[in-house]
Amino acid sequence: MTTQASTTAYPSGAGGGEPLLSVRDLTVTFGRGGRAFTAVDHVSFDVQPGQTVGLVGESGCGKSVTSLAIMQLLPSRGNTVSGTVSFAGEDLLSLSDAQMRDRRGRDLAMIFQDPLSSLNPVVPLGTQVAEVLQRHKGMKNAPAQKRAAELLDKVGIPDPTRRLKEYPHQLSGGMRQRALIAMALACEPRLLIADEPTTALDVTIQAQILALLKELVQDSGTALIMITHDLGVVAGLCDEVNVLYGGRIVERAGRHDLFARPRHPYTGGLLASIPRLTEERGRRLTPVPGSVADNIPWDHGCAFAPRCASEIGVCRERTPELVPDRPELGADRLLRCHNPLESNPLDDAPTTEESGA
Amino acid sequence: MTTSTPTQPTADQALPDEDVLLDVRGLKVHFPIKKGVLIDRTVGHVYAVDGMDLQIRRGETYGLVGESGCGKSTFGRAVLQLEEPTEGEVLFDGTDLASLRGEALRRQRRHMQMVFQDPLGSLDPRQTVEQLLLEGMRAHGLADDAKAARARLSALLDAVGLPKNALSKYPHEFSGGQRQRVGIARALSVDPKLIVADEPVSALDVSVQAQVVNLLEDLQEEFGLTYLVIAHDLAVVRHISDRIGVMYLGALVEEADADDLYTSPLHPYTRALLSAVPVPDPTVEDTREQILLAGDLPSPANPPSGCRFHTRCPWRQATRCDTERPQLRVVDLPGTPAGHRVACHWAEQIASGELRPHDVDMELTDQTLTAGPVDTTLGAKGLTDTLP
Numbered sequence: 001m002t003t004q005a006s007t008t009a010y011p012s013g014a015g016g017g018e019p020l021l022s023v024r025d026l027t028v029t030f031g032r033g034g035r036a037f038t039a040v041d042h043v044s045f046d047v048q049p050g051q052t053v054g055l056v057g058e059s060g061c062g063k064s065v066t067s068l069a070i071m072q073l074l075p076s077r078g079n080t081v082s083g084t085v086s087f088a089g090e091d092l093l094s095l096s097d098a099q100m101r102d103r104r105g106r107d108l109a110m111i112f113q114d115p116l117s118s119l120n121p122v123v124p125l126g127t128q129v130a131e132v133l134q135r136h137k138g139m140k141n142a143p144a145q146k147r148a149a150e151l152l153d154k155v156g157i158p159d160p161t162r163r164l165k166e167y168p169h170q171l172s173g174g175m176r177q178r179a180l181i182a183m184a185l186a187c188e189p190r191l192l193i194a195d196e197p198t199t200a201l202d203v204t205i206q207a208q209i210l211a212l213l214k215e216l217v218q219d220s221g222t223a224l225i226m227i228t229h230d231l232g233v234v235a236g237l238c239d240e241v242n243v244l245y246g247g248r249i250v251e252r253a254g255r256h257d258l259f260a261r262p263r264h265p266y267t268g269g270l271l272a273s274i275p276r277l278t279e280e281r282g283r284r285l286t287p288v289p290g291s292v293a294d295n296i297p298w299d300h301g302c303a304f305a306p307r308c309a310s311e312i313g314v315c316r317e318r319t320p321e322l323v324p325d326r327p328e329l330g331a332d333r334l335l336r337c338h339n340p341l342e343s344n345p346l347d348d349a350p351t352t353e354e355s356g357a
Numbered sequence: 358m359t360t361s362t363p364t365q366p367t368a369d370q371a372l373p374d375e376d377v378l379l380d381v382r383g384l385k386v387h388f389p390i391k392k393g394v395l396i397d398r399t400v401g402h403v404y405a406v407d408g409m410d411l412q413i414r415r416g417e418t419y420g421l422v423g424e425s426g427c428g429k430s431t432f433g434r435a436v437l438q439l440e441e442p443t444e445g446e447v448l449f450d451g452t453d454l455a456s457l458r459g460e461a462l463r464r465q466r467r468h469m470q471m472v473f474q475d476p477l478g479s480l481d482p483r484q485t486v487e488q489l490l491l492e493g494m495r496a497h498g499l500a501d502d503a504k505a506a507r508a509r510l511s512a513l514l515d516a517v518g519l520p521k522n523a524l525s526k527y528p529h530e531f532s533g534g535q536r537q538r539v540g541i542a543r544a545l546s547v548d549p550k551l552i553v554a555d556e557p558v559s560a561l562d563v564s565v566q567a568q569v570v571n572l573l574e575d576l577q578e579e580f581g582l583t584y585l586v587i588a589h590d591l592a593v594v595r596h597i598s599d600r601i602g603v604m605y606l607g608a609l610v611e612e613a614d615a616d617d618l619y620t621s622p623l624h625p626y627t628r629a630l631l632s633a634v635p636v637p638d639p640t641v642e643d644t645r646e647q648i649l650l651a652g653d654l655p656s657p658a659n660p661p662s663g664c665r666f667h668t669r670c671p672w673r674q675a676t677r678c679d680t681e682r683p684q685l686r687v688v689d690l691p692g693t694p695a696g697h698r699v700a701c702h703w704a705e706q707i708a709s710g711e712l713r714p715h716d717v718d719m720e721l722t723d724q725t726l727t728a729g730p731v732d733t734t735l736g737a738k739g740l741t742d743t744l745p
Contacts, residue, residue, distance in 0.1 A: 058563060174653055202424040202425055207633035207647055232637045233635050235635065236635055259637065273564045277595060277636060278638065281615060284571065287564050291533070292562075
């Protein structure tokens with residue numbers, strides 16, 4: 001990193017250029033020896049400047065651990081992180097703690113799920129937002145406070161000057177999440193990681209926060225990694241979607257492709273599990289049977305095989321690789337499956353195209 | 358699901374009596390706000406439930422939706438008399454529960470059970486599934502014959518799709534979905550008529566959610582149950598409910614058959630709520646228009662005057678909205694069935710397009726947000742349901 005906190009706007013969308021973040025074979029193992037558990041297993045993906053990449057999956061699929069590993073926020077004891085995470089040409093995993101601290105909040109920032117526990121309860125909001133500016137931009141207190149007020153205003157917090165003196169408990173959940181976003185954006189980072197940013201919020205507040213994120217990404221050219229279990233959120237926001245299962249990416253596709261033609265049975269199962277506002281009532285949900293506890297280890301075949309409706313003999317013998325799917329679906333479309341779906345499981349269900357609202 | 362009688366209620370308020378299992382009239386639950394160290398002074402009230410009228414027919418699933426802090430859970434608890442109502446009647450099968458005390462009330466509880474949101478938190482960690490299930494049955498004299506009780510236990514496990522060996526296990530040995538099945542089995546163990554399910558699937562993973570939703574539907578068909586499902590996920594509620602009530606700050610703002618509510622929402626709040634739900638379809642997401650509400654839910658300790666929603670309403674008018682509290686009423690619109698009721702002064706004009714939405718002043722909603730000293734946390738749900 002020789003350039004100081006760059007403010008250049010990047011062209012949005014995936015270009016052919018150098019990716020901003022390139023994760024290769026990221027593996028996180030908790031514990032050692034016979035009791036070791038691999039939470040993230042050779043995960044690779046790229047994020048282009050201005051792109052929104054989604055990591056989707058259910059609890060225990062490794063999506064949050066992936067983000068913590070990128071941010072180097074995992075405790076140093078008791079786990080092993082391997083692979084490379086190169087951010088603008090530099091491997092984050094090889095940096096010292098002090099070097100990483102310089103980048104966190106300045107070049108990459110994170111928004112967490114629970115805004116109350118991510119804010120310090122005994123420090124006024126203004127001090128918390130200004131702290132980032134003072135640490136990374138060397139601003140004095142007074143201008144930092146002024147800038148903090150501007151930031152709060154930008155994320156849609158009314159009367160920001162008064163809010164600077166307030167404590168986190170005095171704000172509502174939506175306001176807290178906005179404040180957290182303001183902190184994350186204070187130094188105009190080039191990469192923002194949002195870990196379930198709206199899961200703790202109500203739908204109307206969720207809609208506000210998602211609209212805000214979308215606007216910020218478009219205006220500033222910030223790249224965004226969106227971690228969520230909600231396929232609805234993905235459908236509206238992400239350019240590219242990675243579906244994770246058992247610590248590995250099982251399918252990667254552009255969002256239109258993924259929803260129109262899910263190829264992995266897990267993706268198809270997830271889509272068929274959710275009731276939709278736009279379909280006829282009365283369709284019986286077709287859930288994925290079992291739970292993540294039924295998984296088999298990846299080295300004995302496909303972890304999803306015990307729950308999979310399309311399971312064939314080879315699924316429990318050979319580990320499927322993440323390879324480009326059929327060429328007519330494009331080169332960016334990756335799949336890890338021996339027996340992929342041929343048709344969208346929702347196609348035989350009656351659906352209406354128009355939104356109910 | 359569709360086992361309820363297809364007859365539409367003809368009158369505005371009352372349904373035919375023999376059909377109604379639960380009849381709630383003017384229910385209010387107000388919690389006092391106390392201050393002072395030695396002497397408790399009541400300095401105000403949180404108007405959690407403030408005038409709810411609601412009827413549920415036998416065999417029907419009634420969905421109650423609303424955002425956190427709107428009072429939907431308190432309402433569910435008050436129906437079961439787990440929360441003492443401040444005012445109002447709860448007629449269950451003709452008996453007014455609010456007037457019952459002690460043993461008489463305890464006997465009634467057999468007929469109404471609850472399924473809680475957090476399956477781990479609502480099961481005793483030191484009881485096996487067998488003990489959990491038998492406790493309720495013993496309390497109501499259903500386990501006097503040990504042999505019959507055993508047969509019933511295995512029938513219950515069978516019904517909720519748990520293996521036989523589950524009886525000797527403890528709650529922590531199960532996955533989230535299985536725990537919720539235990540919770541449902543416990544509710545079923547005393548053979549109830551009404552089950553109040555408070556966010557039964559919101560703590561579960563998407564794929565498991567669908568399993569539990571299907572299970573609830575199957576059980577209803579098998580045992581002829583009546584459900585009151587309380588949830589914030591509109592897609593789930595629409596999927597399982599016959600009729601839906603939308604709550605805002607302690608009262609219903611709209612009530613309709615599930616399909617009517619989603620195809621032609623009449624209340625501005627229902628419209629905003631429906632448009633805010635993310636749809637897992639990129640084509641729909643790209644084209645649809647969202648109604649973004651400004652600000653947060655006002656404090657229930659200091660609710661806005663007139664229509665509770667007027668501080669955030671994009672259709673707010675200069676007159677009536679802030680002074681006169683609208684009651685649920687049938688609107689005079691072609692094609693709107695009598696069962697579709699809405700609490701809005703301007704529902705007809707909004708539906709016909711005569712009134713257009715306008716911007717809402719953010720400052721206005723902000724005032725109400727910080728007015729009360731108590732409950733600024735209400736915009737966010739508790740930690741328990743933030744699990745993906």
